[in-house]
Amino acid sequence: MRILIIEDEVTLNQTLSDGLKEFGYQSDIAENINDARYMIDIRNYDLILLDWMLPDGNGIDLIPEIKSKSHKTAVIVLSARDDKESEIAALRIGADDYIKKPFDFEILQMRIEAKLRFGGSNIIEIGDLVINPEEEKIIYQGESVELKGKPFEVLTHLAMRNDQIVSKEQLLDAIWEEPELVTPNVIEVAINQIRQKLDKPLNITTVETVRRRGYRFCFSGEA
């Protein structure tokens, strides 16, 4: 997670930066709009803390630019203004939150986490293989791979447990509604699908069989 702090008070921005680092976030500091613009341009931020009053202008004027670059970047405005109109203006222009100065660091911390929690995706990324369970999509080296339904679920389950042996029973329990009503052969069929549609055309080997024990997803990302 990368956070940009746009704030000109050196004491404050340093405190914020240090505090955020403690919680495991990467953070950069910009002390004016100009620098901020540059940073936004070269890096992708998950969240931006934005002071309203900056030496070279109003922070909130940056919001449209930020949002146009990436809608997914959350913006929290920090402002000394405590009138209702300012808050509305900030939110209206696209801020995701508005916190009045002086604020409690713990509350800011919590609000940041609340914002970033949203991005809790469970995308599996191994080398240049990307599996997105939410969207039921597989991308390998930029190419989309056609694999749907049960075989996709099996692949996902295995890929999440990279290098581990997963038994057929485990797969059945995890993916089939009523595991005892189907023969274990369904998995063999699914595995076959995966090999046909993923391994074969791309010339890679993702799932290997461990005789009597199950299957193991084993893919380093290297050829």
Place this chain on the structure above:
Amino acid sequence: MRILIIEDEVTLNQTLSDGLKEFGYQSDIAENINDARYMIDIRNYDLILLDWMLPDGNGIDLIPEIKSKSHKTAVIVLSARDDKESEIAALRIGADDYIKKPFDFEILQMRIEAKLRFGGSNIIEIGDLVINPEEEKIIYQGESVELKGKPFEVLTHLAMRNDQIVSKEQLLDAIWEEPELVTPNVIEVAINQIRQKLDKPLNITTVETVRRRGYRFCFSGEA
């Protein structure tokens, strides 16, 4: 967009409900935790307004349940408590925002929109396809496209979630007033409309079906 209001003061919850309807949101009211639990169970909410003090317990105790059902549901806590500890507690347990009572409706309005907004404005612009939900208008390569009513709303909902799979249930909850009174077939019909009136004449494919899981708007803007 469907919003659940969990609030026992009848005047307030009615005001909120009416206000939200004016802005085009579907909303339901629950006056206690028990009812709320039921509603959460049967419908998918994009956002939940949650009063802290309810006749049968603390509202914030519902947050873990809400989040475990769908982490995409945003929760805004409304509370009469204005101490720092309460706010931290609410955020820590998973709330996405905390607003102290009495609050200004306009600010609440803005904060709701900040949560639900997926981009800067609400005009959806992908390549040379422009969808304007406010005016219920679609422009593709300068050409106006005739698509109104429910099918338009379905398209909008899908387009706002570009690339994501949206289930029929979610569509029903978001767009129909009483989702359980209609069959899911209405969506199939709406999708068909979209394909007839948007995809076919313009020779593009916007919404693809993901069998068993729903539909996905998938349009890069490129041919």
Place this chain on the structure above:
DNA sequence: TTACTATTTTAAGAATTTCATAATAAGACT
């Protein structure tokens, strides 16, 4: 109100896709 129009919903058969099975082939181990 009445007639007319547009939109929404229902219904039902067609078309498609997925799933599980079974039968057979291939491979591994003793």
Place this chain on the structure above:
DNA sequence: AGTCTTATTATGAAATTCTTAAAATAGTAA
């Protein structure tokens, strides 16, 4: 070789989605 496990493929059944048209509902203007 003989036995056991896994791979492969085809096929039929089941489930889901598509399509179309008619019925119902809501909306508008005369």
